[in-house]
Amino acid sequence: MVGAPPSTHAEVVVDLGALRHNVRRLRELVWKGSPTGQVMVVVKADGYGHGMVPVARAARSAGAEWLGVATCAEALALRAAGDAGRVLCWLAAPGTDFAPLVEAGVDVTASSLDQLEEIVRGAREAGEVGRVQLKVDTGLSRNGAPRSEWLALVTAARSAQDDGAVRVTGVWSHFACSDEPEHPANAAQQEAFEEALALAEDAGLEPEVRHLSNSAGALLHPRARYDLVRVGIAAYGFSPAPDVVTTEQLGLVPAMTVRGTVVLTKELAAGAGVSYGHTFVAEEPIRVALVPMGYGDGIPRHASNTAEVLVNGVRGRVVGRICMDQFVVAAPETHAGDEVVLFGPGSHGEPTATDWARWCGTIDYEIVTRMGGRQTRVWVGEEGDE
Known part of the structure; x- marks a missing residue:
């Protein structure tokens, strides 16, 4: 058999030690010793190009309670690789079969009434209680239920929980301008998020985690940390707002x-x-x-x-x-x-x-x-x- 020609030695080298350092450093910066604050490391898009499975393992070893992914396939790939911890996914097309995700113990996101119904259907097919997080659009105008649907969504979620189909484990949203600390959208979004949380509480829901902040929100908006922060680019060693605070000032190391x-x-x-x-x-x-x-x-x-x-x-x-x-x-x-x-x-x-x-x-x-x-x-x- 003829051997393969020599490679051109083009390499992407990922330092998992740097990634573990970053996760620990972010916990120190954000939670300052708080015993209850949790960290989600976002490993979507193949770990931001760093390799989803090795990054996930490094994040877990550094103490990340949660992993976050965009797609259902990413969540199932983590399970197939042996990850047994809490995983949240948040993007699914209409008609998605949620049963495998429920069986795998993945927390799935409902961003609409229709999606919640599909998750409930998947949970019943799986014969297990589905773990659901409700995503509300507080101003990013991207994924998440619009304000006009919040009451209907939390009411339907409470009904599905009472029926034993699902357990509502979280309520969350996403900042649009958190890398610009003085942008008025930040305060407006947090106010809207508080409104959504109040509706969930009035409906009798008791989510395990409430989360709004991405990397920039976690670092620059202390009041918006709630129970959990989602760190993406910062975990890989980059400032999410380099014009406000540099990577070096944060003590992060690009991986x-x-x-x-x-x-x-x-x-x-x-x-x-x-x-x-x-x-x-x-x-x-x-x-x-x-x-x-x-x-x-x-x-x-x-x-x-x-x-x-x-x-x-x-x-x-x-x-x-x-x-x-x-x-x-x-x-x-x-x-x-x-x-x-x-x-x-x-x-x-x-x-x-x-x-x-x-x-x-x-x-x-x-x-x-x-x-x-x-x-x-x-x-x-x-x-x-x-």
């Missing part, structure tokens, strides 16, 4: 490093154009290095002629358009075989995902989540290594 290998170098004469469209033309002789990674691997094309990488401990700028499989870097004193770090925690002078987000006019959530393609994902910092 992802993306690196590759130079496969070719060459000297270009003044006037030479680089890559498609010659959007970069050398004004003087320069040495360039070819990196075999591109937008097919999640490297944003928007970073063309803007982003920087670290080669041999020195920053080099991406020149020319980033292609599907490769990009070019202006990098003197570079040779084939040298390591290129696209981004990492920044502790060795390399750019961070936040830097790449700024260069691309986006957010670091998008940068880390899109990494993949032909890159090999490697996990380091297993608990036994500490």
Whole structure:
């Protein structure tokens, strides 16, 4: 059998030790020793590109009481991987069969009367009590029941609970502007959430957890922490509001490093154009290095002629358009075989995902989540290594 050709050594390296540190640090920042405050680590979208199952295990070992996912398939994948703790999922299309989720002990979200009815049907098919959390739209205008349906939803949920079909375990919502502390929407949403909680209480519901705050809400809005906070991007080591408080100020450590290998170098004469469209033309002789990674691997094309990488401990700028499989870097004193770090925690002078987000006019959530393609994902910092 003919062996596979050597890889191009493009890697996404995930430091699980950093992730555990972040979860513990966030608990310290948010709950300050409170014995009752709970933390949910959101591991949707394959753990924001870090690998859902390894991240989930690291989060649990760091004390996360809950895991959060978007889809039903993600929740069932966690169960298949052996996770037995509390898991909440919140996105399901009409017609979803909730019976497998009820059987797996997953907390599922009802964002409408119709969805609640489907969950009740699934619980009856499963022959078990379903765990349901009611999501109310307090101003994000995305998922969640609108205010006009809150009374009907909590009333129907109480009826289904009295019938023994479900147990209402939570009431929750989601901030729209929590990364802007002075935005008036924050106070308005919390006031609306309090109204929804009062309706649930009047209906006789006693949810185990009430939660409104995402990462920014947890860190910047103490009054909105309630029983549980949902931390997503902060668990992966990034400030959810970098213009308000930096990652370094929070004491968080980015868990992802993306690196590759130079496969070719060459000297270009003044006037030479680089890559498609010659959007970069050398004004003087320069040495360039070819990196075999591109937008097919999640490297944003928007970073063309803007982003920087670290080669041999020195920053080099991406020149020319980033292609599907490769990009070019202006990098003197570079040779084939040298390591290129696209981004990492920044502790060795390399750019961070936040830097790449700024260069691309986006957010670091998008940068880390899109990494993949032909890159090999490697996990380091297993608990036994500490």
